[in-house]
Amino acid sequence: MDVIQAVQWTPAGDAVRIIDQRQLPGAYVERDLRTVEEVCEAIRTLSVRGAPAIGICGAMGLVAALEVDADLSLEAFRACAAAAARRIAAARPTAVNLPWAMERMARTAGLPATSVHELLTRLRAEASAILAEDRAMCDAIGAHGLALVPDGARVLTHCNAGALATGGIGTALAPLYCAVARGRRVQVLADETRPLLQGARLTAWELTRAGIEVTVIADGAAASLMRAGAIDLCLVGADRIAANGDVANKIGTYAVAIAARHHGIPLYVAAPSSTIDPCAADGSAIVIEERGREELAMANGRVVVPAGALVRNPAFDLTPASLVTAIVTEAGVWRAPYRFGASSGAPPPG
């Protein structure tokens, strides 16, 4: 099975190499990011997206960007590293993985060291560890989620929580990749996921590439396909999960959750523990990013909303824990009542 690698070092190790996801599926274009500006721009414009992937990209990109500061004093280098980590952490607001990864890098930059070179080596190792841990997390999520995906399952997913969103085989798609690897037959229904069409463009692309049957539908069609008995389970990712199990994920997830509950279909959320924010007691503490008008108002250069009309474009929504059948992390499968505080079995991020 050919599962894509979304974020990696360049062969020379001088940059973080991403697949430009804005250009999929029409063109496969890799981009090498070497500066803080390039990293922030790639995250902000969704060239790289998916909560785990942007955390990894931020960490690796920070290392690439700091190479030019190798001849600074240790003190000046630390200050540069901290400032750069803060800038990258602020590139997008909703996912917790990005500030989590950048704080981890900032902490590394503050460790005792005798030279900038030593610090750079440690930072590179830390970024590589974040990538490796993410790959392992994806594999573990896939292994734990396997039990939820029986042979013949017809699975609805929303947005892209696949390999393209992580350093490994994805979160929501990981159990599907694992099920197929074990010889189970799986059919995927992918919500196209307006406005940016991550389901149509990305989920359909990576599943097709891996040889898994996928059917793209309009977001508004999911409920009627549930009513028609064409969907056995829903499997989505998460951008942030509150301590009580409320889930922030791509706009439209909440509508899927309501429809699934209405039809008695389980809704599973799969995400690494780094997505859990124990500081957010519930979903109301999660900031929902509002994005620009043009994502809805323009379709590949054509105006589709008249100038006099307003646009609201929240990028995420909140699904209350009461609608979530189970949450799959690398540590296992969690069911309500969710208690992801400090005393929970699920390790808090960091």
Add this chain to the structure above:
Amino acid sequence: MDVIQAVQWTPAGDAVRIIDQRQLPGAYVERDLRTVEEVCEAIRTLSVRGAPAIGICGAMGLVAALEVDADLSLEAFRACAAAAARRIAAARPTAVNLPWAMERMARTAGLPATSVHELLTRLRAEASAILAEDRAMCDAIGAHGLALVPDGARVLTHCNAGALATGGIGTALAPLYCAVARGRRVQVLADETRPLLQGARLTAWELTRAGIEVTVIADGAAASLMRAGAIDLCLVGADRIAANGDVANKIGTYAVAIAARHHGIPLYVAAPSSTIDPCAADGSAIVIEERGREELAMANGRVVVPAGALVRNPAFDLTPASLVTAIVTEAGVWRAPYRFGASSGAPPPG
């Protein structure tokens, strides 16, 4: 208030004039249809759309097309008229208005007459009557629906059941136009309505033109805006209504209905009686049109679904009567249990 006229005779009366709705909101283009082929193509490609509007367009277009047959024998003319009416009736499957209007025209073509000229005059009068009746129906729906739209109402609508879908001021939008005409403040949230964006392109355009505030949202955002308390009521049209009140309407309506019920928000359906199909005991008797791949797979010339992925594109869905708070027709406001059979207070079409 400047409410658009979607279907009308050309000044010379030799063609039916429509607004090419595929080109809105970027360009305002009128098209004059004079042949059966042009009428069928305009209906099939959604240049003209909306269940009432395509019935009117079919009837008026039939008259324009039959002008060239004026020198046939009466018998040959009747045969031509019947064949043309059948062809136009088959241009799209789901809405009942089109076959209803064409059957009405075919019946007129079969009436006793002494000349083709006399028959043509009767056919023109019949088509004009269908238009005039539709305008009156829209006004009556607006008047009856007014009670459902209080001052300050924040109204979610889906697709376009407005002036652009009818010969008059629309069905779902008619109560809003009437409310605003009475000085009530109304805010409209318009689902963009994938895949063809009738909400973004058409509803937003005609409401903006009429000076009514409208905000376009992704279909997947409606549920979370309900949860946020930003929507007071939902008002949608219908393409066909079964005798028991099950409603076939644009794909995504059912998802709106489930979310509205989940949040205790009323869902009103507004449609002329000609939309009611007493031969369909319930929604299962209604044929749901499946449309082509390219509506989802292409975005203004750009491929957004990879070639290896499948696409399902049902144009409509069914909302069971149990989720419909009330149905507004030109005859009044109907509430469950709906019994639109022959003995119902709502006049069956024809």
